[in-house]
Amino acid sequence: xxxxRLFAVSLIIAVIIGLIGAAMKLSGNRLAQTIANAYTVIxxxxxxxxxxxxVYFGAAVTLTxxxxxxxxxxxxxxxxxxxxxxxxxxxxxGAYMTETFRxxxxxxDSGHVEAARALGLSNFQTFVYVRIPQxxxxxxxxxxxxxxxxxxDTALISVIGVEEIVFVAEMATTxxxxxxxxxxxxxxxxxxxxxxxxxxxxxxxxxxxxxxxxGK
Amino acid sequence: xxxxxGLIFGSIPKMLTGLGLTLQLLLLSSFIGLVLAVITLLMRIxxxxxxxxxAVVYIYIxxxxxxxxxxxxxxxxxxxxxFIREGVFWPFLREPFWCxxxxxSLNAGAYVSEILRGGVLxxxxxxxxxxxALGISKTxxxxxITTPIAIRLSLPAYSNDIISMTKATALASTVTLLDMTGxxxxxxxxxxxxxEIFISAAxxxxxxxxxxxxxxxMLERRMSRxxxxxx
Numbered sequence: 001x002x003x004x005r006l007f008a009v010s011l012i013i014a015v016i017i018g019l020i021g022a023a024m025k026l027s028g029n030r031l032a033q034t035i036a037n038a039y040t041v042i043x044x045x046x047x048x049x050x051x052x053x054x055v056y057f058g059a060a061v062t063l064t065x066x067x068x069x070x071x072x073x074x075x076x077x078x079x080x081x082x083x084x085x086x087x088x089x090x091x092x093x094g095a096y097m098t099e100t101f102r103x104x105x106x107x108x109d110s111g112h113v114e115a116a117r118a119l120g121l122s123n124f125q126t127f128v129y130v131r132i133p134q135x136x137x138x139x140x141x142x143x144x145x146x147x148x149x150x151x152x153d154t155a156l157i158s159v160i161g162v163e164e165i166v167f168v169a170e171m172a173t174t175x176x177x178x179x180x181x182x183x184x185x186x187x188x189x190x191x192x193x194x195x196x197x198x199x200x201x202x203x204x205x206x207x208x209x210x211x212x213x214x215g216k
Numbered sequence: 217x218x219x220x221x222g223l224i225f226g227s228i229p230k231m232l233t234g235l236g237l238t239l240q241l242l243l244l245s246s247f248i249g250l251v252l253a254v255i256t257l258l259m260r261i262x263x264x265x266x267x268x269x270x271a272v273v274y275i276y277i278x279x280x281x282x283x284x285x286x287x288x289x290x291x292x293x294x295x296x297x298x299f300i301r302e303g304v305f306w307p308f309l310r311e312p313f314w315c316x317x318x319x320x321s322l323n324a325g326a327y328v329s330e331i332l333r334g335g336v337l338x339x340x341x342x343x344x345x346x347x348x349a350l351g352i353s354k355t356x357x358x359x360x361i362t363t364p365i366a367i368r369l370s371l372p373a374y375s376n377d378i379i380s381m382t383k384a385t386a387l388a389s390t391v392t393l394l395d396m397t398g399x400x401x402x403x404x405x406x407x408x409x410x411x412e413i414f415i416s417a418a419x420x421x422x423x424x425x426x427x428x429x430x431x432x433x434m435l436e437r438r439m440s441r442x443x444x445x446x447x
Contacts, residue, residue: 045379045422047386050397050414057410155282159390166285173292180293187281187289194280
């Protein structure tokens with residue numbers, strides 16, 4: 001269950017990051033573009049494990065330093081590994097989402113955006129009512145792939161000590177002495193979840209493109 | 217909390233000893249992975265069910281599970297069986313290095329074969345029809361006509377895959393290997409300076425990813441120069 005919760009939490013954060021990132025990249029603002037570009041380059045080039053370690057241990061060190069400046073008696077503070085993991089994975093997948101969403105926004109016919117402008121819709125209204133309903137269909141295939149890699153990244157958080165299924169398998173191994181059986185079960189659970197995600201994306205794609213299917 | 221640059225410069229030589237292992241993992245497993253991918257691809261497009269089915273199952277399993285779990289199954293899991301501990305491959309499977317190579321290669325094989333299949337399917341039908349009209353046999357047309365075009369078509373996706381392989385080699389540190397991430401983790405355990413050490417490791421990874429991207433970009437430009445010439 002932990003991995004499913006982690007999946008849901010980091011998927012939501014990643015989508016928000018992706019939308020903001022794509023909006024920054026497409027905005028005319030030079031500074032926003034530079035920040036968004038640096039973000040995607042950094043998080044697509046760094047191993048997931050390393051990002052996770054930086055977020056978890058970095059947050060602990062920073063928090064400890066901040067608290068110590070108020071109260072010198074405090075030795076060590078860390079943030080819950082679950083949230084560090086969720087945030088780290090969301091940052092990585094958010095970088096990929098940024099690129100996907102940017103491409104999808106560019107795929108929306110610019111005539112529609114101009115029409116919205118002509119009708120007097122505000123920038124925000126255009127974004128919510130015109131751009132998003134059209135771009136999600138274009139973003140869907142890549143979005144599905146990112147969901148799969150997000151799901152698989154959740155296995156990493158056992159490294160920082162969250163009690164998810166890889167961690168439980170390790171514990172179970174010390175009791176039963178059957179590591180292969182335990183890890184194969186873990187692999188099978190992941191395989192089931194990724195299969196469900198793949199099927200769901202396929203159904204969604206069918207739903208999203210039903211206006212393109214010609215009459216028969 | 218002060219950002220200590222001295223620590224970064226002090227730890228980079230140590231980290232570079234890990235770089236060697238990271239590159240070994242990357243090069244060996246992407247080579248073996250490529251060989252596996254070509255075999256799987258040929259099975260997949262052969263059209264015979266007893267060849268297609270194993271290939272599809274292999275790709276499905278290895279793309280559907282996390283690499284970390286695959287590494288754990290191979291490194292911690294396989295010694296559960298008597299026949300593996302007494303088999304000829306035990307000297308290899310005992311070593312975490314070869315277990316990582318095995319897991320990463322199998323993984324790369326599954327992903328790359330899908331990429332190559334995309335390339336093969338992207339080849340214009342007309343080219344094959346022209347080949348058969350000229351009386352070229354199926355095998356010859358696959359080798360001389362489909363393959364060169366398919367390689368060029370799948371290069372961009374392949375370079376992305378090499379970059380994600382580079383990132384996947386960091387997982388080797390979870391099975392006690394001292395690759396770059398492993399070295400960084402031991403240094404952090406001693407100094408407890410996560411920002412300095414992990415960020416310098418991240419920068420080295422980014423440089424590798426950047427070089428891979430540039431290298432493949434150049435290769436791609438060279439392979440598609442005939443397209444530019446017509447413009």
